[in-house]
Amino acid sequence: MADTTETGLPPNWEVRHSQSKNLPYYFNSVERVSRWEPPAETDTEKLKLYMAKYHNNKGAAAGSAEEGQQGKIRAAHLLIKHRDSRRPSSWRENTITRTKEEAYDIIKAHQDRIQAGEASLGQLASTESDCSSARKEGDLGFFGRGDMQKEFEDAAFALLKGEVSDIVDTASGLHLIERLA
Template sequence: MSGLPPSWTIKISKTHNREYYYNSETEESSWEPPYGTDTEKLKQYLLSNLHKPEQIKCSHLLIKHRDSRRPKSWKSEEPITRTKEEAIQILKGYQQAIKEGTATLSEIAAKESDDSSHAKNGDLGWFTKGQMQPSFEKAAFALQIGEVENLFK
């Protein structure tokens, strides 16, 4: 669990936007963990449940379709004409190759990703909230380290 002594809980300060410790029996509150706290358990609990990264790094493979925001690719001067369903099928094929171990995300992204990240094998580098498309950002920040998101539309 949290590693806190009995009757102590963790709350989030609305004014300071950080956690504090509250004893429901004595109504005492503290910015510091109370006496008797298992600090290692508390650290793990906070990392797993409360502390979210402000900045993340991830890679992706983007396969555009004709209804994409910008239906162009570095691979051709012509606009992309494939349907969304066709793009999804292409991605499922790449996903299968990655699962089978016949290719890696970075190998496929270098050759097939329709955006400029292909030049870095799909690596988007470090970014903070507000820098990416909202739906992508939400999915990316929800991932754990090393976790792979399924197809993202």
Template sequence: MASSGQVRASHILIKHQGSRRKASWKDPEGRVIMNTTRDSAVSQLKALREDIVSGKVKFEDLASRFSDCSSAKRGGDLGPFGRGQMQKPFEEATFGLKVGEVSDIVDTDSGVHIILRTG
């Protein structure tokens, strides 16, 4: 896939007060999101990342339960994408990962993410 200039990734998105859109598939009115600070979103993601990296849980299981992105219904899978299709920080982080690697916290206008490169 890399030869075609595309990567494949899954992610867990936690939206917060500073997110561009303050609603999600699991919080349609945005009540939880409006009361979530960026710091608490980052803390939650760091704890989830630790559980994934330590092997306690599978990335897709946590994505299904905790991600504010509708990709949660697919275990966080975003499918393949190329450069220019995602927000710049997300794209740079994803292209910088090796397949199977999990990113540190990535900030975008959508919220905070951890990314698993899958292809």
């Protein structure tokens, strides 16, 4: 277990790795509770550095599970949450207070950088996405119809491999989606 001074997590909290989702999560060893988002009182700057050092998988399972995935696609995304999102917190910020309009301006700037060839969606997702999939450059793995929110799913399935969507609005926030397979 990593020292909380290195992780930035409050006492009794640690970072663990979900085998089923291949993503890091947060576990309180005293209360025996787990969660996907960092607990309150987390030093998010320390946590960002710790996660970049120890939990950046860069798509570790990518390609290894591609066989036998009929009817499924693989996509990555960059998520920008706002205060009206379903869960207005993330690994980057304990409480997200930006408006939807401010979130739109942020994601539009990311979209412009991707379209200009300045950065890839995966590169931006690893540092800018409000989803815990940032650890894997936004890679969500394989999913089928009915696995994601409808707006997200419709946009992802409409893409060709290598294409990046326009901005997609869901209950979770604003997304850019890249179809990987």
